[in-house]
Amino acid sequence: MFRRVLVANRGEIALRVMRACRELGxxxxxxxxxxxxxxPHVAAADHAIGIGSASSYLDQATLLRTALDEGADAxxxxxxxxxxxxxxxxxxxxxxxxxxxxxxxxxxxxGSKIASRAHAAAAGVMVVPGxxxxxxxxxxxxxxxxxGYPVLVKASAGGGGKGMxxxxxxxxxxxxVASARHEAGAAFGDTTLYLERLLHRPRHVEVQxxxxxxxxxxHLFERDCSIQRRHQKIVEESPSPGLxxxxxxxxxxxxxxxxxxxxxxxxxxxxxxxxxxxxxxxRFYFLEMNTRLQVEHPVTEAVVGVDLVQAQIRVAAGEPLPxxxxxxxxxxxxxxxxxxxxxxxxxxLPQAGRLAVYREPVSPGIRIDSGVTEGTExxxxxxPLLAKLVALAETREAARCRAxxxxxxxxxxxxxxxxxxxxxxxxxxxFRAATIDTGxxxxxxxxxxxTEDPEALTAALAAAAVHDPGLQPPRAGAPTARxxxxxxxxxxxxxxxx
Amino acid sequence: MSRTRATIVRLGEREFxxxxxxxxxxxxxxxxxxxxxxxxxxxxxxxxxxxxxWHVVVAASGSRVQVVADGHVFDxxxxxxxxxxxxxxxxxxxxxxxxxxARVREVLVKEGQSVAAGDVLVTLEAMTMELAVxxxxxxxxxxxxxxPGELVSQGVPLLELEGTA
Numbered sequence: 001m002f003r004r005v006l007v008a009n010r011g012e013i014a015l016r017v018m019r020a021c022r023e024l025g026x027x028x029x030x031x032x033x034x035x036x037x038x039x040p041h042v043a044a045a046d047h048a049i050g051i052g053s054a055s056s057y058l059d060q061a062t063l064l065r066t067a068l069d070e071g072a073d074a075x076x077x078x079x080x081x082x083x084x085x086x087x088x089x090x091x092x093x094x095x096x097x098x099x100x101x102x103x104x105x106x107x108x109x110x111g112s113k114i115a116s117r118a119h120a121a122a123a124g125v126m127v128v129p130g131x132x133x134x135x136x137x138x139x140x141x142x143x144x145x146x147x148g149y150p151v152l153v154k155a156s157a158g159g160g161g162k163g164m165x166x167x168x169x170x171x172x173x174x175x176x177v178a179s180a181r182h183e184a185g186a187a188f189g190d191t192t193l194y195l196e197r198l199l200h201r202p203r204h205v206e207v208q209x210x211x212x213x214x215x216x217x218x219h220l221f222e223r224d225c226s227i228q229r230r231h232q233k234i235v236e237e238s239p240s241p242g243l244x245x246x247x248x249x250x251x252x253x254x255x256x257x258x259x260x261x262x263x264x265x266x267x268x269x270x271x272x273x274x275x276x277x278x279x280x281x282x283r284f285y286f287l288e289m290n291t292r293l294q295v296e297h298p299v300t301e302a303v304v305g306v307d308l309v310q311a312q313i314r315v316a317a318g319e320p321l322p323x324x325x326x327x328x329x330x331x332x333x334x335x336x337x338x339x340x341x342x343x344x345x346x347x348x349l350p351q352a353g354r355l356a357v358y359r360e361p362v363s364p365g366i367r368i369d370s371g372v373t374e375g376t377e378x379x380x381x382x383x384p385l386l387a388k389l390v391a392l393a394e395t396r397e398a399a400r401c402r403a404x405x406x407x408x409x410x411x412x413x414x415x416x417x418x419x420x421x422x423x424x425x426x427x428x429x430x431f432r433a434a435t436i437d438t439g440x441x442x443x444x445x446x447x448x449x450x451t452e453d454p455e456a457l458t459a460a461l462a463a464a465a466v467h468d469p470g471l472q473p474p475r476a477g478a479p480t481a482r483x484x485x486x487x488x489x490x491x492x493x494x495x496x497x498x
Numbered sequence: 499m500s501r502t503r504a505t506i507v508r509l510g511e512r513e514f515x516x517x518x519x520x521x522x523x524x525x526x527x528x529x530x531x532x533x534x535x536x537x538x539x540x541x542x543x544x545x546x547x548x549x550x551x552w553h554v555v556v557a558a559s560g561s562r563v564q565v566v567a568d569g570h571v572f573d574x575x576x577x578x579x580x581x582x583x584x585x586x587x588x589x590x591x592x593x594x595x596x597x598x599x600a601r602v603r604e605v606l607v608k609e610g611q612s613v614a615a616g617d618v619l620v621t622l623e624a625m626t627m628e629l630a631v632x633x634x635x636x637x638x639x640x641x642x643x644x645x646p647g648e649l650v651s652q653g654v655p656l657l658e659l660e661g662t663a
Contacts, residue, residue: 356557461509
């Protein structure tokens with residue numbers, strides 16, 4: 001086992017990785033940018049080293065040097081930043097450090113939409129019909145015609161919805177190609193585009209896979225991530241509601257086949273689009289592979305009862321997988337909600353500022369992975385994800401109710417968050433009925449608007465007034481220091497027992 | 499000696515008079531909604547309204563008070579003198595302000611330049627996302643108050659636009 005792991009990340013995932021290290025008896029080494037000096041992940045680590053500017057979590061040379069100087073023997077990249085950078089994974093190996101993740105070759109191969117589709121096809125996994133038409137306008141429109149409209153234009157190197165355009169008719173194609181190419185060039189330095197048939201009301205169903213260095217590959221069932229806004233996942237759950245058992249088995253087997261085909265090691269996710277989920281003939285298509293730990297990994301941890309990060313660390317240290325396929329079973333239902341610093345009512349504008357109040361709900365069946373505490377300054381340099389709330393219960397409906405109740409007791413003030421929006425999504429009749437697909441949020445713009453509950457307003461107005469120091473009755477005599485506390489004066493009015 | 503006290507609480511354009519009895523029974527006017535309050539901690543209250551009890555947390559910063567009641571968030575203003583609200587800060591007269599704390603990426607116009615409604619004037623970067631500040635109307639750029647790379651707070655004027663409102 002490792003002696004000391006450098007965690008090359010920040011926020012909730014850095015804390016998550018450190019928890020796994022602590023439980024395994026491995027020391028943690030945090031790195032932090034100047035503005036993260038007081039961040040929770042720094043306080044949680046055994047050792048912490050400042051590495052400079054906001055972008056320093058991407059500074060490979062500094063990270064490697066810090067790991068070597070501070071006696072770390074392995075690096076965990078979390079997700080984002082360098083997690084899917086094959087060059088960094090290889091540089092770790094060359095420096096004599098263990099990269100806690102997949103082999104560099106698997107990252108490189110599956111990071112390319114084109115190569116990954118070829119691997120999927122070779123492993124006998126159906127891919128979404130698509131083509132790489134090159135740069136010629138005539139070839140592009142011919143490819144779109146062959147695939148049939150609506151067609152999706154994507155950046156080959158892309159992810160997170162960047163460089164992605166839906167084209168509904170031939171007249172829109174040229175403009176979409178131009179803007180997608182521009183965005184792809186700016187975001188990934190690669191303008192290669194890729195055209196794909198847009199599936200009809202697909203669900204996003206992804207399979208968690210895990211491999212070790214001893215030839216074992218297992219799957220840990222699926223997560224349904226159909227609740228997306230502009231290709232950004234908001235709510236994830238496992239199992240996928242209504243997925244027939246036979247189909248679950250086939251998807252799991254396909255995912256294992258592909259992971260085995262590419263010699264995968266560590267945790268990875270194979271994303272599928274599931275078309276016609278509600279019919280007698282559902283079909284699933286390979287979408288892409290994420291060669292890292294996913295944001296939504298706690299959903300799987302909840303329903304399968306495993307610790308994926310501990311398993312990553314063990315496997316990276318050369319141990320065999322801690323579970324066989326036969327030992328893995330699904331139990332109950334888990335729903336994860338991503339809590340973002342953004343204001344849905346203002347066009348999902350990211351929010352920055354100090355968390356004047358930050359109180360997590362504490363309740364059986366609720367897990368919260370967060371990267372902030374009360375008083376944290378949410379800055380403008382990083383992703384606006386504050387925390388993930390995961391509810392586990394015996395049924396989907398029980399998990400849904402548990403998540404809603406917990407979200408209502410999740411008090412965050414100082415900035416706006418998407419918590420009221422999450423509650424509205426979970427309370428929506430279509431979410432309750434699980435008749436959801438990846439178009440759900442786009443079809444329900446109204447969920448972004450605040451809905452005013454008159455009684456909640458009454459409660460808020462009443463509390464604001466009672467809280468107001470200006471409300472207090474005037475008293476004779478000079479003010480004293482004690483009078484600075486308004487409650488001292490309030491209590492003199494007498495309290496009503498609850 | 500104790501008697502009813504009252505204060506004004508605003509929500510956007512709406513104004514409420516909140517009357518508080520000595521026993522912390524509260525009446526909201528207009529509407530005559532009533533509530534009964536118990537203080538739980540320095541900033542936490544249990545508020546019983548017509549049909550249920552609410553868990554309420556309050557964060558005050560001067561006259562501005564943000565309140566969350568079981569997942570419902572309100573930005574309120576307590577006291578008799580209204581100050582500028584969130585929305586008003588964006589287009590205050592001729593000045594165009596940053597809608598959130600951000601880093602200025604690009605300034606796409608020059609002083610004296612004429613612009614049309616909807617033109618992108620400045621791009622900001624916040625939390626790995628790009629935000630475009632657009633001209634709310636046709637007009638002419640009078641002055642520019644920001645430069646690329648600069649960090650700006652919410653409400654800080656970025657440039658001044660002259661034109662027909």
